Amino acid sequence: MNSFPSPQTLKDEGMRLFQQGKRREALAAFEQAAAGFATQDDLGNQAEMLNNIGVVLRVLGDGETAVSTLTQAANLFQQIGDTSRHAQTLGNLGDL
Template sequence: MSDPEALKEEGLRLFQEGARPEALSKFQQALTAFESADDHLGAAEMLNNIGVVHRVEGRTKEAAEALEKSRLAFQQAGDRNREAQALGNLAPLYISMEEHDKAFETYTDAAAIFEEIGENDLAGETLIAQGLHQFNQGNRMVGIGLYEKGLTHLSQPTMQQKMLRSMLKLRMRLLFGGS
C-alpha cells in the first residue's frame, strides 16, 4: 500500500482503535509517500499526526520536533487553520514539559489565528483550554477571564458551559451593576 491517502486513513483508523505503534508506522509510510509526491501539505499533516502519536505515547522530544515541523510547513503554505491546529497540539505538550510560558504563548497564537480565520468554536475551545491551564497554575483571575472569553465564542456550548456562562454574567452584574 503506497497510496498516501489510504495510508493516512489506515493510520487514523488504527489510532482511533488504540493501536498507536501501528498507526505511527502508517503515518510514517504516508509521510514518505506524500513527500515522494511533492504533496507538502499532506506531508505536514502526517508530521502533525506523528507528533500527536508521540505526545500520547509520552515521547515529548519527538512530539515537539514533529509538531513544530508541521506548524512551520502549514505556516509556509499559508494554511492558517492547520497552523493553528498544530499550535493547539503543541500547547499541551509544552505543559507536560513544564514550559508553561511557552504553552501560554502557543495557546494565545492558536486562538488568535482561529479568531482571524473565523473559526470561533475552535478559538473558544483553545481559550477554554488556556483558561483551565492558567487557573490550574494559580493564575485564577486570568484563567477565569480566558475561560469566560472562550465560552462566548462557542456556538453550541454544553449544558454545563451554559450554566457557567450564566453564573459569570450574574457575577458581573452583581459586581458592576446593570442588567
C-alpha cells in the same frame, strides 16, 4: 502496477488504527504516509501526517520527538499559508 499502498491509503489506515487504540501501528502508517506525500511534494498532507505523528508521539510519552515533529508540521503549514491547520498544530504543541 504498483503494489505499495498509496499515501492516502496509509493515512486512512493510520486514522483507523489510532481510533482503535493501536498507537504504534498508527504511527508506522503515518510515517509511511508522510514519506509518500513528501515524494509527491504534497506539503499539506505531509504536514498533516507530521501533525498526526506528533500527536501519537505525545500519547506514547515521547514529548521531545513530538515537539520536533509538530514544529516541522507547523512550519510546513505556515509555508503553504494554511493558517487553520497551522493554528491547530500550535495548539497541539501547547498541549505538551
